[in-house]
Amino acid sequence: MQSGIFHSTYEKDMALRHTPAQKIRLALVIVVIFALPFWADNYYLTLANQILITIIGAIGLNILTGFTGQISLGQGGFMAVGAYTAGLIATRLGMPLWLSIPIASLVTAAVGGIFGIPSLRLKGLYLAIATLAAQEIIVWLVTHWDAVTGGVDALNVRNYLWFQGARMRFTEFQFYWIALALCVGTVFATVNLFRTRVGRAFVAIRDQDIAAEVMGIDLFRYKVLAFATSSFFVGMSGALIAHWRQIVTWERFTVDISILYLAMIIIGGLGSVSGAIYGAIFMTLLPAFLNSVGRSLGGVFPLMDNLIPFIQKAVFGLVIILFLVFEPEGIAKMWRNVKDYFRLWPFSY
Amino acid sequence: MTRAMEHNLNGSTLAPGDVQLIVQEVMLRFGGVTALAGVSLEVRQGQIFSIIGPNGAGKTSLLNCTSGLYRPQQGEILFSNHHQTTDLVHMPPYRIAKMGIARSFQNIELFKHMTVLDNIMAGCHVHMKTNILSGMLYWGAAQREEIAFRQFAEEIIDLLEIEAIRKQTVGSLSYGLQKRVELGRALAMKPALLLLDEPMAGMNSEEKEDMARFVLDVNEEHGVTIVLIEHDMGVVMDISDQVVVLDFGRKIGDGTPEEVRHNPEVVRAYLGEDLEQTELKSFSFSS
Ligand SMILES: Nc1ncnc2c1ncn2[C@@H]1O[C@H](COP(=O)(O)OP(=O)(O)O)[C@@H](O)[C@H]1O
Ligand SMILES: [Mg+2]
Numbered sequence: 346m347q348s349g350i351f352h353s354t355y356e357k358d359m360a361l362r363h364t365p366a367q368k369i370r371l372a373l374v375i376v377v378i379f380a381l382p383f384w385a386d387n388y389y390l391t392l393a394n395q396i397l398i399t400i401i402g403a404i405g406l407n408i409l410t411g412f413t414g415q416i417s418l419g420q421g422g423f424m425a426v427g428a429y430t431a432g433l434i435a436t437r438l439g440m441p442l443w444l445s446i447p448i449a450s451l452v453t454a455a456v457g458g459i460f461g462i463p464s465l466r467l468k469g470l471y472l473a474i475a476t477l478a479a480q481e482i483i484v485w486l487v488t489h490w491d492a493v494t495g496g497v498d499a500l501n502v503r504n505y506l507w508f509q510g511a512r513m514r515f516t517e518f519q520f521y522w523i524a525l526a527l528c529v530g531t532v533f534a535t536v537n538l539f540r541t542r543v544g545r546a547f548v549a550i551r552d553q554d555i556a557a558e559v560m561g562i563d564l565f566r567y568k569v570l571a572f573a574t575s576s577f578f579v580g581m582s583g584a585l586i587a588h589w590r591q592i593v594t595w596e597r598f599t600v601d602i603s604i605l606y607l608a609m610i611i612i613g614g615l616g617s618v619s620g621a622i623y624g625a626i627f628m629t630l631l632p633a634f635l636n637s638v639g640r641s642l643g644g645v646f647p648l649m650d651n652l653i654p655f656i657q658k659a660v661f662g663l664v665i666i667l668f669l670v671f672e673p674e675g676i677a678k679m680w681r682n683v684k685d686y687f688r689l690w691p692f693s694y
Numbered sequence: 695m696t697r698a699m700e701h702n703l704n705g706s707t708l709a710p711g712d713v714q715l716i717v718q719e720v721m722l723r724f725g726g727v728t729a730l731a732g733v734s735l736e737v738r739q740g741q742i743f744s745i746i747g748p749n750g751a752g753k754t755s756l757l758n759c760t761s762g763l764y765r766p767q768q769g770e771i772l773f774s775n776h777h778q779t780t781d782l783v784h785m786p787p788y789r790i791a792k793m794g795i796a797r798s799f800q801n802i803e804l805f806k807h808m809t810v811l812d813n814i815m816a817g818c819h820v821h822m823k824t825n826i827l828s829g830m831l832y833w834g835a836a837q838r839e840e841i842a843f844r845q846f847a848e849e850i851i852d853l854l855e856i857e858a859i860r861k862q863t864v865g866s867l868s869y870g871l872q873k874r875v876e877l878g879r880a881l882a883m884k885p886a887l888l889l890l891d892e893p894m895a896g897m898n899s900e901e902k903e904d905m906a907r908f909v910l911d912v913n914e915e916h917g918v919t920i921v922l923i924e925h926d927m928g929v930v931m932d933i934s935d936q937v938v939v940l941d942f943g944r945k946i947g948d949g950t951p952e953e954v955r956h957n958p959e960v961v962r963a964y965l966g967e968d969l970e971q972t973e974l975k976s977f978s979f980s981s
Binding site: 355356358359533534535537538540541542543544545546548549551552553555556557558559560561562563564574616 | 786805808812817822825826830836848
């Protein structure tokens with residue numbers, strides 16, 4: 346919490362960044378974002394791309410669960426809708442990806458909106474189960490609708506820059522800029538959403554739905570809208586995965602993914618855009634880090650080779666539990682505490 | 695001390711004294727419990743209309759029927775605004791809100807993770823237009839609207855003397871301040887009719903005096919009709935134009951404070967003591 350700042354106009358007071366510290370931090374982030382791809386090798390670029398795509402998906406889920414209070418276990422299913430839609434229209438119709446990604450996002454928004462209809466009647470765990478059903482229905486459809494999706498077989502995705510154009514193969518470096526642009530767009534759109542009318546209505550529904558309705562907010566309409574908006578970004582993230590990996594398989598979109606994303610936004614910080622970003626970075630880097638530790642340990646203790654994957658999973662779980670116990674409000678809160686500490690430093694009393 | 699407001703808070707198109715709300719033979723049952731047993735009353739534009747009665751008398755239920763949260767089994771609730779009269783029964787709460795009815799709750803129902811300012815801005819929802827796409831762009835009309843309504847919200851903040859806490863999360867505020875913010879959120883709707891369910895309950899006398907002053911301000915300066923549920927007889931008798939007494943879901947008294955005070959049935963059933971002998975706390979409302 347920053348205090349002691351006063352503004353001469355409401356417009357300035359309503360701007361997103363106020364203090365020099367905030368502006369310096371933002372400048373640093375921008376420098377890192379633009380310098381990173383020139384410095385990083387392919388391994389780190391792949392991780393960076395994965396993080397960017399995951400951020401979009403995590404923000405999508407946070408819009409629905411963190412900001413609007415509607416628990417969803419359908420994340421994996423909605424990502425599948427985005428990935429398969431983009432993959433299919435790109436490959437079968439030869440559509441360029443600057444068109445297939447928005448179309449896939451819109452299709453996912455529509456599907457998400459439809460599966461959001463039960464949210465008028467169902468709350469909390471009951472809604473979670475209903476979205477779990479959505480998850481399972483979507484995966485079932487994907488694996489059984491052979492004629493369209495290819496069933497359980499992997500779908501190979503082609504990337505085009507233009508209709509009937511030459512097939513593209515993006516390097517990790519090239520794809521970084523595509524993912525970055527969409528990620529930055531998602532961040533700005535979401536931050537703006539939650540400082541304006543519709544975003545406030547979403548948060549109002551989360552905090553006190555009856556009062557929200559008595560203030561003139563149509564719960565049904567806004568809950569469905571929250572599902573659709575969330576699914577739009579989740580679908581975008583799925584579509585990006587399809588074009589990035591150039592292969593889509595249903596195993597990447599099971600309920601495990603839904604749970605992983607829920608863990609991500611809880612650890613990062615519910616109801617906060619930066620929370621979704623921290624969560625996505627953390628949950629992408631932690632397994633990668635555990636992997637490389639595991640590999641070097643495997644070299645030292647060859648007998649442990651079989652055990653290492655299990656140890657990795659256990660450590661992953663343990664870290665999540667520790668987070669929930671010691672900072673239930675997530676990394677976003679920890680970061681705020683650090684900032685508050687240094688803002689007053691060295692007079693931190 | 696407070697600067698004059700640019701905006702008028704009254705959303706009613708009626709002239710003072712016109713009939714605004716007619717509750718007619720409203721019957722509401724919960725299983726075997728009859729919360730309202732055929733209640734009728736009439737509220738006029740510009741009044742402070744108080745509803746009193748012991749706990750469980752059906753006061754909150756009547757407000758809930760009016761704002762669409764409860765659906766009475768029988769009866770009509772007719773509300774007039776914008777040159778038409780509508781039956782509110784069977785209408786969803788969000789549409790009733792759009793017609794100009796705002797309220798506060800007996801047990802504070804604020805958006806508790808939002809700031810005071812955002813709660814009040816959320817109250818402006820029905821008067822704002824920005825849709826999700828222009829909101830995401832926060833550009834042009836969307837930005838202008840935010841700034842304009844921020845100005846309006848600040849006027850309400852000034853009126854209620856909560857400038858110092860505008861950026862605080864409401865969950866962290868004292869009970870008395872939360873009640874004040876809840877009034878602010880309701881005022882942000884520019885209501886034609888404001889329903890207040892025990893706005894002074896649980897307050898100390900200083901807080902009560904402030905709240906009574908705000909209620910009077912809103913009514914006298916802005917002309918907003920107020921239906922008030924309140925237990926503090928001193929306040930009720932002091933500020934009301936009309937008082938209705940409920941007991942076990944029945945209306946047992948209706949009139950000016952003076953008439954109700956002398957109504958033998960009211961004295962017997964509700965007050966259980968000789969009210970005329972009771973010393974009423976006198977309030978001073980400096981403006
Ligand atoms: N949602 C409900 N479900 C069941 N009974 C209710 C409900 N709301 C109110 N009642 C009952 O209706 C009666 C009137 O309650 P209420 O309107 O809250 O009284 P008051 O506000 O005058 O204290 C009480 O007997 C109460 O138990
Ligand atoms: Mg009550």
